[in-house]
Amino acid sequence: MSEDTEQPSRGPQLSEQVAQRLSDAIQAGEWGRGARLPTEAALGERFGISRSVVREAISMLRNGGLVTSRRGSGSFVAESPTVSLRLAIPDPGLQSVVEVLELRRPLEVEAARLAAERRTPSQLRRIRNAMVDIDEAVEAGLSGVDQDLAFHRAIAEAANNAHFTAVLDFYNRFLHHAIRVTRTNESLREAFMQQVVAEHQAILDAIAAGDAEAAARAAATHLAHAEARLRQAPTDLLERVEAQRGSTSTSSTEPTGGNSR
Amino acid sequence: MSEDTEQPSRGPQLSEQVAQRLSDAIQAGEWGRGARLPTEAALGERFGISRSVVREAISMLRNGGLVTSRRGSGSFVAESPTVSLRLAIPDPGLQSVVEVLELRRPLEVEAARLAAERRTPSQLRRIRNAMVDIDEAVEAGLSGVDQDLAFHRAIAEAANNAHFTAVLDFYNRFLHHAIRVTRTNESLREAFMQQVVAEHQAILDAIAAGDAEAAARAAATHLAHAEARLRQAPTDLLERVEAQRGSTSTSSTEPTGGNSR
């Protein structure tokens, strides 16, 4: 008789406990995919808590991609639950950037290899266009960083495996936040640009020829050189994000982020 | 003087809008890292909403890793904001698993290479122990899957780059959810086990010897063979997660058509 409610042991965060227990229950299959779970009131009674806490708990699960809620209808177990990878953005430093590049390199190399094997004509065209865009941007006096990223993304897309684009986008977001490249050092750019263009061309040629190993080698070379360039001039390329720490006055000037590929 | 509150345009979800605007404000640097943001009451007045909505919005940001809240103190912008990668777990099918393995392979290969270069003595010892654990588990009649994963994880750890362990763990979670390895087919295991042990031994030897290229080659071989083994006997290794759909009420849902590839 007294076991109507599952006693909530008081602890660090009540709503967190409830979210955990709900998550466990879903994981255990108490409610299958897409099934509607009990109303907030019912859950509140079951766990012996108020509706507020139930709502916060469900909100957590919702943000975790485990449930979805429809107003007037109810909350439902998500059709496709998700796993998530979270990456803290530390105080930007050369070390963390290098570690990420270390991981990204084999991915881009493999993407180039797969792209050489699988690229469709239209995907090949898109890679070519991206290369042209880099030239145009550079000649227009822009940094061309965005176009450079687009070039690499086009290659990843041509690998025809969505996970490559997802992971590479993920780490590009990290790099975008972690690095602030100063207005591109003109002399640096001049010196590097020819080399970068040549390396890009080599990758493109290999992919166009369908030569997987050559594409992989070209990509490996390009990325190794890019990392070397980054290591070589770190003080010019890395800048602490201290504007974030300052006051509210810093107007939203977004210094064109990027790296030196 | 009607501009005291930023008019909330009604839309899909009020709390979501507020969360978005708060996120934007933080992103724009209105409050720097670690700074305390206004009280819930103040934010409610600012946005012209009630405290409930403010709380839900902050809850979203908190679950997104953008803010942290301390009872009695306030809510603060997180010291280290995060970027997140989410991966939906689809109806398990061979295709999605193969795509993930395709991405995991170059990572594990690179991890083996780095491990050969950087492993500490204790890390090498841990890899050895993991290999012994596999044998013991198999001899004890277990599947040894967990121990196999631990072996690969030990290698990733020996690479001394936290991103490798993070990403590989991430995809292992995906695989763990997407695949249901049936009670290991004994005959299959018997046939494969010797080969697997030999391949593991090759990786370990190369890492122990500090031969990076040999380690990479051994890992590549191992993973290629593993994928081949998976392709070869997919029906034995893949199993639909249909227990999830069963229990409560499976009315009005498509009958989960066969995704045979």
Added chain:
DNA sequence: ATTTAACATCTTGTCTGACAAATTTAGCGC
């Protein structure tokens, strides 16, 4: 009988007010 429209009911979203718990701040004695 089938379709359509109005209605009642249910569920989540939001509002309001209150109290509890924990932290921060202020005050006070010394």
Added chain:
DNA sequence: GCGCTAAATTTGTCAGACAAGATGTTAAAT
């Protein structure tokens, strides 16, 4: 200044109410 206590502040939780949509039922119309 330092240590202690008390008050003020702030998030966490509770309770009740209404609004906004969605669902299901009933009645009307053809």
